[in-house]
Amino acid sequence: MGEVDVAANRAAPRYSRGENARRVAWALAGPLFRFSPRPCFAWRRLLLRLFGARVGRAAHVYPTTVVAMPWNLTLGEEASLGEHVFVYDLGPVSVGARATVALRAHLCAGSHDLRRADLPLLKPPIVIGAQAFVAADAFVGPGVTVGEGAVVGARAVVVRDVAPWTVVAGNPARVIGTRSLS
Amino acid sequence: MGEVDVAANRAAPRYSRGENARRVAWALAGPLFRFSPRPCFAWRRLLLRLFGARVGRAAHVYPTTVVAMPWNLTLGEEASLGEHVFVYDLGPVSVGARATVALRAHLCAGSHDLRRADLPLLKPPIVIGAQAFVAADAFVGPGVTVGEGAVVGARAVVVRDVAPWTVVAGNPARVIGTRSLS
Amino acid sequence: MGEVDVAANRAAPRYSRGENARRVAWALAGPLFRFSPRPCFAWRRLLLRLFGARVGRAAHVYPTTVVAMPWNLTLGEEASLGEHVFVYDLGPVSVGARATVALRAHLCAGSHDLRRADLPLLKPPIVIGAQAFVAADAFVGPGVTVGEGAVVGARAVVVRDVAPWTVVAGNPARVIGTRSLS
Numbered sequence: 411m412g413e414v415d416v417a418a419n420r421a422a423p424r425y426s427r428g429e430n431a432r433r434v435a436w437a438l439a440g441p442l443f444r445f446s447p448r449p450c451f452a453w454r455r456l457l458l459r460l461f462g463a464r465v466g467r468a469a470h471v472y473p474t475t476v477v478a479m480p481w482n483l484t485l486g487e488e489a490s491l492g493e494h495v496f497v498y499d500l501g502p503v504s505v506g507a508r509a510t511v512a513l514r515a516h517l518c519a520g521s522h523d524l525r526r527a528d529l530p531l532l533k534p535p536i537v538i539g540a541q542a543f544v545a546a547d548a549f550v551g552p553g554v555t556v557g558e559g560a561v562v563g564a565r566a567v568v569v570r571d572v573a574p575w576t577v578v579a580g581n582p583a584r585v586i587g588t589r590s591l592s
Numbered sequence: 593m594g595e596v597d598v599a600a601n602r603a604a605p606r607y608s609r610g611e612n613a614r615r616v617a618w619a620l621a622g623p624l625f626r627f628s629p630r631p632c633f634a635w636r637r638l639l640l641r642l643f644g645a646r647v648g649r650a651a652h653v654y655p656t657t658v659v660a661m662p663w664n665l666t667l668g669e670e671a672s673l674g675e676h677v678f679v680y681d682l683g684p685v686s687v688g689a690r691a692t693v694a695l696r697a698h699l700c701a702g703s704h705d706l707r708r709a710d711l712p713l714l715k716p717p718i719v720i721g722a723q724a725f726v727a728a729d730a731f732v733g734p735g736v737t738v739g740e741g742a743v744v745g746a747r748a749v750v751v752r753d754v755a756p757w758t759v760v761a762g763n764p765a766r767v768i769g770t771r772s773l774s
Numbered sequence: 775m776g777e778v779d780v781a782a783n784r785a786a787p788r789y790s791r792g793e794n795a796r797r798v799a800w801a802l803a804g805p806l807f808r809f810s811p812r813p814c815f816a817w818r819r820l821l822l823r824l825f826g827a828r829v830g831r832a833a834h835v836y837p838t839t840v841v842a843m844p845w846n847l848t849l850g851e852e853a854s855l856g857e858h859v860f861v862y863d864l865g866p867v868s869v870g871a872r873a874t875v876a877l878r879a880h881l882c883a884g885s886h887d888l889r890r891a892d893l894p895l896l897k898p899p900i901v902i903g904a905q906a907f908v909a910a911d912a913f914v915g916p917g918v919t920v921g922e923g924a925v926v927g928a929r930a931v932v933v934r935d936v937a938p939w940t941v942v943a944g945n946p947a948r949v950i951g952t953r954s955l956s
Binding site: 650670672690692694695696723725728729741743745746747748749761762763771772773774 | 776777778780781860862880882884886888889890891893913915931933945946
């Protein structure tokens with residue numbers, strides 16, 4: 411079966427020198443974000459932009475939202491990342507205009523190639539389409555695109571793409587309906 | 593398909609003025625709860641009651657338990673809300689006598705109508721019956737009643753009512769047995 | 775149906791006097807662990823060993839990893855417990871050499887016998903085999919053995935044993951493949 415080579419995994423460079431410097435700076439700046447008063451959305455947008463995020467007008471991010479690497483984040487106009495949302499954006503994460511990622515959801519844009527002995531770190535992108543709604547506690551895995559207007563149900567676990575204007579739920583998530591707006 | 597109207601959603605009043613005042617007061621009082629020593633159950637019952645909760649004799653709530661809005665919470669005698677339990681009680685949440693909500697479970701009494709363009713906030717109730725047991729990491733969704741004595745398994749995701757003295761598990765949760773006490 | 779007897783449950787001794795003393799000491803020592811700088815893996819190994827854990831060479835545990843009771847933990851060489859992993863080791867938890875427990879996974883070695891009126895606390899062991907990989911947000915339940923080299927997928931919920939070198943996913947988890955290393 412071969413043997414997992416943790417030493418090789420740990421010795422492999424994961425981030426560029428510049429990225430490591432940004433990670434340290436972002437960790438140091440963390441309290442400015444986490445302890446900001448809840449209504450100060452503009453202040454948090456400013457902080458995210460200072461660290462390289464592309465953040466549209468009136469996007470809402472909360473003090474309890476965790477963004478691992480702002481420089482990999484793109485937020486459309488009026489998008490929102492809810493309270494306690496966890497954005498593990500080792501790869502690029504994009505949330506479209508007027509899309510909502512609700513309470514405690516996890517966007518996980520990181521993985522490992524488990525078939526290689528050295529378990530190399532992978533950084534696949536995540537795309538959440540415009541007007542989509544990722545409900546509370548949902549999990550969106552690496553490489554997934556959630557289509558425009560789609561709904562990912564509460565606690566759903568999405569590891570494949572979700573078609574536009576469909577509704578998925580469960581673990582693994584399955585299509586349970588379609589969405590239309592009245 | 594129509595278009596999501598985030599501006600209308602944000603402009604809609606979500607809480608009454610009185611409720612907003614209570615939310616601020618509860619946030620300010622938070623450290624008195626979170627930093628209380630673990631054995632001080634009576635103290636936390638007192639705090640919850642001061643903020644409008646109906647709390648029965650000998651109910652157990654831990655310092656790490658999160659109650660979003662105590663005024664929407666009813667706890668029966670000897671009920672318990674375990675460590676890191678998250679009670680998102682935008683609507684009324686009732687936990688019956690001698691019922692247990694275990695470690696890190698989430699009672700989510702809030703939702704949005706995703707078929708309306710302005711995504712109005714909904715606040716459906718949750719009822720956990722007497723003697724029921726909601727296991728670790730489980731999720732109980734908006735509008736759900738968990739019947740008396742029922743068991744919601746670890747990490748189960750419940751979006752429909754659970755009949756009394758049944759056992760459910762999985763995501764979505766399905767009936768996997770019945771419970772009787774010896 | 776009988777009646778749940780919470781008073782009997784609470785009156786039952788859960789931990790020995792010695793164990794309770796260790797719990798208090800570990801709580802007091804917590805900040806030395808949680809606020810240690812991320813690269814200080816050796817320091818956290820030392821702390822865990824001082825509190826009774828058996829920790830192999832080069833095992834990695836992060837400041838945000840939560841270990842409830844270090845004296846019940848065994849970590850093999852080059853094993854790792856990722857960020858925000860929650861090890862609820864009321865019973866013994868063993869993670870084999872070069873195994874990885876990823877971001878935010880939950881190893882839950884505690885349960886209750888829900889068929890007895892006094893809901894006695896159970897402390898079944900968990901064993902994670904060498905070279906296994908428990909992915910982000912997964913849940914491993916009480917009494918479970920994850921075989922050597924097996925993969926527990928992201929957010930998978932494992933309540934039965936997982937055979938060596940298999941891949942499981944979903945809630946409840948099912949076998950979806952096998953793993954081999956190249």
